[in-house]
Amino acid sequence: MSDSETRSIWTGRALAACVLAALAGAAWLDRSSAPAKILRRMDSMTALVSMRFQGQAGVLPPTLYLAVYSPATHSLELAVIPPQTPRPQQPQEKAPRTLADTYGAVYARQEDSGAAAEAMSRDALALLAQDPLWPRDGGGRPDFWLELEVPAEVRPAFPQELRSWLAPLLAKPLFLIDFVRAAGRDAGAVRWTDPPHLYDLLLIGRELGRLSVRDIRLAQFPSSRRLLHPFLGGVFSRARGMPEGPAALTIEVLNASDQPGIALRATKLLRLQGLDVLHFGNAAGGEARTRFLDRTGRNGAARSVAAALGCPEEEVLSALEENTQVSVTAVIGRDHGRCTRLREGAQ
Structure with missing residues (x-):
């Protein structure tokens, strides 16, 4: 056997080994990825987003959104949680308090908008966790928890404006690259409480990039705590693709x-x-x-x-x-x- 034939054989074996290693690595990433597991089960993917516009004064609380993505119906539901939403009442409190009160109290002590927004988000999660329909995986935490800064002309408190801003971004041919570039760094427009891995970002970006404006549903978080259960029931029923019952119009x-x-x-x-x-x-x-x-x-x-x-x-x-x-x-x-x-x- 000539030297060139020997080199060809060894080169082929090395390439085959690299391919096998890459396939094994991809399989391991897919098995260990939380978003991949959710997508395989066709479960809902939840996120709590604390949103403010560029240049927003630190003394003003952000707007919270509960986001629920459904791979089963290929849809994203965005439910705005206004700062005036009542928070879970503490035993020592005589009068009901709101999420904005939580933000204001923390900001007054620390003058740190990030810490105040996190405290406000924790109270919102505590409110959601009071209902048995809220997923218990991960100790009641959402799958993703992040802060998002949007352009100054977008008012996060108005869901229609937010969707109008999102729609052209999702339609861009290079959305996946832009998403990974923007969401992958813990600075600037996106800050994650628990930063996801690159493979997770690729999966999330791929799913979001398939959405059209008609796939994005908007909702308003109920002002009454009595309505939390039917509200979450509707959100997760729609995520599973269950038909809505008839209602008098x-x-x-x-x-x-x-x-x-x-x-x-x-x-x-x-x-x-x-x-x-x-x-x-x-x-x-x-x-x-x-x-x-x-x-x-x-x-x-x-x-x-x-x-x-x-x-x-x-x-x-x-x-x-x-x-x-x-x-x-x-x-x-x-x-x-x-x-x-x-x-x-x-x-």
Whole structure:
């Protein structure tokens, strides 16, 4: 056998060994990765995100979001947790306190917005953990826990603005690379409480990069502690792809467009389609965007009202309330020209 043949054989064996080693390493990474295990089981992936905009004063509390990603339905639900949400009451407290109170107390002592935000997030987790539907894996902690800084023009307290900012980022061809580059460093825009490994970031970025704006659902955390159980029940039922039960559809229409007659026009259009509008009138103030609040904590009813007016269905927000007289509130904003049927009705 010639020297060249011998070298070829050894080169082939070395390459084969490298391939086998790479495959073994990839298999080990996949077995040891928590996100990979969740995705294999088709379970929900949870995250608690503390969000503030660039330049936000430290004295102001961040906005918290509960994020639930479902590989089964390929969807992401973002539930805003306002700072005014009541926190779990301590035995020595005579009056109810809010998450904002927690932030303010810690910031007053330490003048450290990071420590104050972490204390606020811990109280939010304690609130979630009071309900039996909250996952108990990992001692009740979410799968991911992080701080996120968004551009100054994005107001985290308004979920629609947040989704509008996210949608083009997710659609970028190089989103996975940008995500790993931004999320992989513990500085700047993203800070992790427990930083994930590179392989975990690749998995998370791959899943997020497959989302479209229609795959991102918005929800409002309930203001009443009595509604926490049905709220979480709805979130995790949707994540498992379970169908929502039927609900009586009653509607109120509010004009927030600063243009007279819009609520009446929308009401006539809805009633012509056989929908039950109980009330129409003016909103408390003007709003730039049209939105649909589903008071039953579901999305289906509000989506049907949006479709009846020819409005983009992604403007739906699930906002569970108790003892409400209407199931859907349609708030017609200054962008009502995007609602094709409502626009055609004016012609």
